Amino acid sequence: MGSLLASFLLVPLLGCIFVLFSQKHKNNGYNVALFTLSANILLILRMLSLCETMDAEFLYSYQWLTHPNVRFILGVDVFSLVLLLGVYISLIIGLTGLSSEQRRNKSLQILTLYFVWNMEALLLAKDIIFFYIFFAGMLLPLFWLICLHGSFKKISSSALFFLFNFAGSLLLLISMLVVYRYNRGSVLLSAVGILDIPKHAQLIVIGGICGAFISRIPIWPFHNWISFIYSDIKNPLIYIVMSMMPLTGLYGFIRFGQIMLSDSIYTFVPIIETFCVLTMLFIALIGLSHRNFLQKLFSYSTIYYLLFLMSKLLLTDKYQMNMAYSLFIFLIVNASLAVLDLFAENAREESNGNYRGILAYMPRLANLFTFFVLIAVGLPISSMFWNNFILISALFRESFMTGIWVMTSTSLIGMALIYELYIMCDTRLSLTTNDTVCDISDANLAFFAGVTIILFLSFFNPLWFVF
Amino acid sequence: MIEYVLYLSPLLALLLGIFCIIFRSDTATNISYSFKTARTFLFISFFLEIVFYNKSLIANVTQGSPFTLLFESSLYICAFIVLYLSKKWFTSMNVAGHWFCSCILMSVLYGCLLVESYNLLLTVLMCVLLMFNNFILIKLFQKKKDSSLNIKIYMIMMFLSWLLSGFSLIVFYTYSGDLSYSALMPYIDVNQQDLFIFSAVAALVCVFVFMFGLAPLHFWFAEALANTILPVITYFLLVPIVACFGCFIQLNLHMLAAYQDELLFFYKIVALLSVGIGAIGACSAQNIRKTFAYVSVYHLGLILLALFHFTPKTVDASFVYLFSYLLAITGICTTLFGLKIKGEYLMTLPELSGAAYKKPYIAAMMAVFIFSLSGLPPFLGFMGQFSVLSRLAAYRLYELGFVLLMSIILTFAYIQIIYTMFKDNKIPFDRADKGIYTAMLINAAVMLFIVVNPQYLVEDFVLMIETVFK
Numbered sequence: 001m002g003s004l005l006a007s008f009l010l011v012p013l014l015g016c017i018f019v020l021f022s023q024k025h026k027n028n029g030y031n032v033a034l035f036t037l038s039a040n041i042l043l044i045l046r047m048l049s050l051c052e053t054m055d056a057e058f059l060y061s062y063q064w065l066t067h068p069n070v071r072f073i074l075g076v077d078v079f080s081l082v083l084l085l086g087v088y089i090s091l092i093i094g095l096t097g098l099s100s101e102q103r104r105n106k107s108l109q110i111l112t113l114y115f116v117w118n119m120e121a122l123l124l125a126k127d128i129i130f131f132y133i134f135f136a137g138m139l140l141p142l143f144w145l146i147c148l149h150g151s152f153k154k155i156s157s158s159a160l161f162f163l164f165n166f167a168g169s170l171l172l173l174i175s176m177l178v179v180y181r182y183n184r185g186s187v188l189l190s191a192v193g194i195l196d197i198p199k200h201a202q203l204i205v206i207g208g209i210c211g212a213f214i215s216r217i218p219i220w221p222f223h224n225w226i227s228f229i230y231s232d233i234k235n236p237l238i239y240i241v242m243s244m245m246p247l248t249g250l251y252g253f254i255r256f257g258q259i260m261l262s263d264s265i266y267t268f269v270p271i272i273e274t275f276c277v278l279t280m281l282f283i284a285l286i287g288l289s290h291r292n293f294l295q296k297l298f299s300y301s302t303i304y305y306l307l308f309l310m311s312k313l314l315l316t317d318k319y320q321m322n323m324a325y326s327l328f329i330f331l332i333v334n335a336s337l338a339v340l341d342l343f344a345e346n347a348r349e350e351s352n353g354n355y356r357g358i359l360a361y362m363p364r365l366a367n368l369f370t371f372f373v374l375i376a377v378g379l380p381i382s383s384m385f386w387n388n389f390i391l392i393s394a395l396f397r398e399s400f401m402t403g404i405w406v407m408t409s410t411s412l413i414g415m416a417l418i419y420e421l422y423i424m425c426d427t428r429l430s431l432t433t434n435d436t437v438c439d440i441s442d443a444n445l446a447f448f449a450g451v452t453i454i455l456f457l458s459f460f461n462p463l464w465f466v467f
Numbered sequence: 468m469i470e471y472v473l474y475l476s477p478l479l480a481l482l483l484g485i486f487c488i489i490f491r492s493d494t495a496t497n498i499s500y501s502f503k504t505a506r507t508f509l510f511i512s513f514f515l516e517i518v519f520y521n522k523s524l525i526a527n528v529t530q531g532s533p534f535t536l537l538f539e540s541s542l543y544i545c546a547f548i549v550l551y552l553s554k555k556w557f558t559s560m561n562v563a564g565h566w567f568c569s570c571i572l573m574s575v576l577y578g579c580l581l582v583e584s585y586n587l588l589l590t591v592l593m594c595v596l597l598m599f600n601n602f603i604l605i606k607l608f609q610k611k612k613d614s615s616l617n618i619k620i621y622m623i624m625m626f627l628s629w630l631l632s633g634f635s636l637i638v639f640y641t642y643s644g645d646l647s648y649s650a651l652m653p654y655i656d657v658n659q660q661d662l663f664i665f666s667a668v669a670a671l672v673c674v675f676v677f678m679f680g681l682a683p684l685h686f687w688f689a690e691a692l693a694n695t696i697l698p699v700i701t702y703f704l705l706v707p708i709v710a711c712f713g714c715f716i717q718l719n720l721h722m723l724a725a726y727q728d729e730l731l732f733f734y735k736i737v738a739l740l741s742v743g744i745g746a747i748g749a750c751s752a753q754n755i756r757k758t759f760a761y762v763s764v765y766h767l768g769l770i771l772l773a774l775f776h777f778t779p780k781t782v783d784a785s786f787v788y789l790f791s792y793l794l795a796i797t798g799i800c801t802t803l804f805g806l807k808i809k810g811e812y813l814m815t816l817p818e819l820s821g822a823a824y825k826k827p828y829i830a831a832m833m834a835v836f837i838f839s840l841s842g843l844p845p846f847l848g849f850m851g852q853f854s855v856l857s858r859l860a861a862y863r864l865y866e867l868g869f870v871l872l873m874s875i876i877l878t879f880a881y882i883q884i885i886y887t888m889f890k891d892n893k894i895p896f897d898r899a900d901k902g903i904y905t906a907m908l909i910n911a912a913v914m915l916f917i918v919v920n921p922q923y924l925v926e927d928f929v930l931m932i933e934t935v936f937k
Contacts, residue, residue, distance in 0.1 A: 065925055107827075133844035140838060147823070147889050159882045166843070166878055170871050177853075177860035177867070204864075 002060035005074050008043045012117035019109045030103040041088045048081050048466040069185035075126035079324045086328040090240050090335030097236035097339035115141040127186040132176050136169035145238050157228045168215025175208030189255045210268045216249030218302050220279040230298045236339045246305040253312050269313050276306045277405045284412035293341045293420050300413045301334050311391045314398045325462040326387035336372045343440050351437045360427040361437040368448050373421045377414035383458040474524050477516040481576045484508025485569045498564050502554040505568035513543040527647040529583040534935035538582045538713030545705040546575045552804050553698030555900050574600050578710030587646040591632040598625045608696045617690045624687050628677045631670035638667035648721040656725040668726050678711045682740035685764050693757035697812050700756050701800040719777050741768025746873040749880035753816050766792045773855040783929040784854040791851030798836035798910045805829045805899035821892025830888045832907045837881045847914040
């Protein structure tokens with residue numbers, strides 16, 4: 001299993017090297033990226049099949065330094081594998097949405113694979129130093145992706161984005177250094193909250209950790225940088241990569257699970273909860289007012305990330321796998337909707353028509369779009385329904401008022417998505433000339449039909465393809 | 468007799484190199500001759516230095532050890548890099564390089580003696596000569612004609628430093644009679660309360676603060692570097708720093724140990740000031756060279772902060788940081804050598820506009836080196852940052868907080884540079900020399916190798932460093 005983990009970690013790096021040396025102005029780089037992601041999906045499925053129980057965990061360690069004793073400890077369990085699978089599938093979805101010009105862009109493929117490598121290592125990291133390295137390290141590919149493949153307006157905002165996140169990662173660095181001060185060498189993530197350290201140091205550690213992870217989640221009043229970056233993104237892959245940033249913060253909260261057992265966390269939880277609820281309502285209302293599907297999707301993803309965050313903070317570990325299944329579907333749906341919206345947008349630009357009613361002339365896309373929107377709003381056609389139902393009802397049990405606000409926010413954003421779908425499908429609002437709009441290709445239809453099958457069957461068993 | 472000649476052979480090789488360059492200055496138009504000669508003699512001297520690293524002519528004047536070998540090797544490598552990169556500049560500008568090459572060899576000679584020095588007279592003498600050597604470089608290679616004020620400022624500061632070091636020397640000689648570190652240390656220990664002794668120690672420390680370009684004596688450093696040519700900047704950011712750092716550690720451990728408490732407070736103030744001024748100065752500078760001069764002030768401040776108490780662990784940590792800094796700053800200088808517009812090397816920040824589109828590989832490498840300087844993982848800079856900040860986290864959380872705050876400000880300066888590279892610019896950059904790409908790749912490969920195998924830096928080099936405590 002150790003060698004499987006090590007090779008799993010090496011595949012994206014090898015992919016980067018192959019893309020780097022691939023021919024210019026051809027699709028070779030794109031094909032390598034696609035192959036790399038697919039190869040790692042197979043490895044994930046293999047690892048999942050080796051997990052006999054949900055609690056199964058595989059560890060692999062690498063001695064980086066002897067003095068001080070720093071070991072990189074990699075570990076994988078069903079929870080992280082499910083998340084990794086979600087990340088990989090959503091990135092493949094993103095790759096299918098690239099235009100022919102974007103497919104020939106080597107830097108885009110290299111940076112995406114480098115980001116995936118960071119993400120993968122972060123999800124596998126079991127010790128705090130390794131976790132920090134990849135938590136901070138993933139800022140670099142993101143920054144480059146925005147700088148190289150965004151408009152110039154984006155570059156100034158990406159500078160702010162980088163600084164903000166860099167400051168956030170420094171908070172984690174402080175925590176790491178304080179932990180290192182009391183425990184020379186590697187410390188497991190799960191052990192950070194229960195270390196025998198003085199009270200004030202514990203407060204610094206937990207404050208730093210909470211601050212670092214919150215910096216990744218667009219919580220009010222720090223949501224502006226990320227919403228600005230999201231606006232007008234034309235590249236679906238970058239949108240999908242960007243939308244994984246909050247996942248790193250959320251994952252951090254989940255992996256540093258033991259900090260929830262320490263007394264110091266009670267200083268921070270009510271504050272985070274209040275800000276989460278406020279942000280959810282605020283973003284839901286903003287989502288309603290937007291006239292752009294991608295903006296609405298951003299609001300939707302933010303609200304759901306906050307829902308998962310509150311579930312982590314307020315509920316016990318009993319619900320962890322529900323979160324994993326829900327996140328798995330959420331990542332795929334989010335990515336699919338971003339790509340499908342881009343197809344609609346491209347069709348509109350080509351036909352020189354109107355955004356309103358565009359789907360009325362694209363029946364294939366309309367069907368897919370409707371299916372994914374209905375999953376997103378929580379209808380019982382995927383496992384997201386069951387798992388969100390369990391999470392929200394547990395939140396109601398924990399705090400009735402919080403449950404009400406969460407329910408209100410998710411309903412509002414669901415309404416916003418359905419309303420947007422209605423606008424895009426309504427022929428009465430259309431000004432498009434129907435003879436010039438071309439629907440999505442057969443290949444894309446087949447691909448997304450495959451994705452819908454995965455999602456639909458997950459309604460009966462979330463991991464039907466493995467267990 | 469032959470024994471003495473052999474022990475002195477590294478220095479003799481350097482002197483011979485200088486002699487060959489200067490006395491064949493009729494071939495000055497043949498630029499490659501000067502650089503080839505300088506590099507050849509540097510290499511010979513380096514080889515001899517390795518062979519005779521632990522031999523010294525007079526035991527109480529110089530002492531060789533693995534510690535000195537490590538610093539001398541760094542010095543030789545830095546000088547070699549400076550010569551390699553500078554040749555491109557001199558060839559491209561068609562300027563005779565014999566003076567430059569001689570000064571570099573001279574500074575290596577002074578630097579080696581400074582690192583090996585075990586006698587205050589030799590230390591002061593080498594400091595004075597190194598400062599004068601630096602002055603010649605600044606004076607000869609000023610870019611702007613109206614920068615005489617900077618030269619005057621440097622000259623005044625240099626004279627003041629000479630006076631201070633002279634004062635220190637006289638006081639110690641008058642009181643002690645023996646200027647070797649081993650004789651001075653017990654003497655200082657016994658006479659700690661003596662005001663003259665304390666003044667002499669303070670004067671000596673001030674000289675080093677000036678030579679490092681640390682705050683509050685940093686102003687010459689930024690101004691001089693802002694108006695000089697790229698080879699001289701590369702030299703200033705690498706060579707004198709290594710030489711002074713090695714000597715500074717020896718001096719504090721073997722001579723000034725008795726004044727540790729008083730000096731630590733002074734070092735802390737200087738270090739924090741340098742970190743603050745370096746970060747803020749880098750943000751406000753519009754001249755790229757000035758920006759990197761301030762960046763250097765910041766990093767040297769951090770190194771000084773890490774040297775707290777001069778214990779083996781703190782010295783190790785500061786060396787790891789210095790090493791990662793040297794690699795990153797070398798990389799940045801290399802990329803600056805690769806960016807030219809109409810035959811002119813870049814001076815100001817706006818001139819970098821469009822580099823990301825016109826010179827994507829150089830721009831990408833520059834960003835990598837800049838991110839390494841900022842301590843972003845997984846680059847080598849992170850190891851340096853981790854080693855220093857873990858020392859600070861052990862005892863001094865307020866200072867850690869201050870340093871991290873300043874690092875955010877400094878990162879803003881770095882981001883400004885990268886942001887400028889992405890601005891649209893129609894002016895094309897000149898074709899870069901292949902040697903620049905090779906140098907960048909080698910630098911990146913070394914960084915990558917050490918990131919994957921850090922035990923060479925953190926364990927093996929550190930074993931050499933710790934010999935200074937024996």
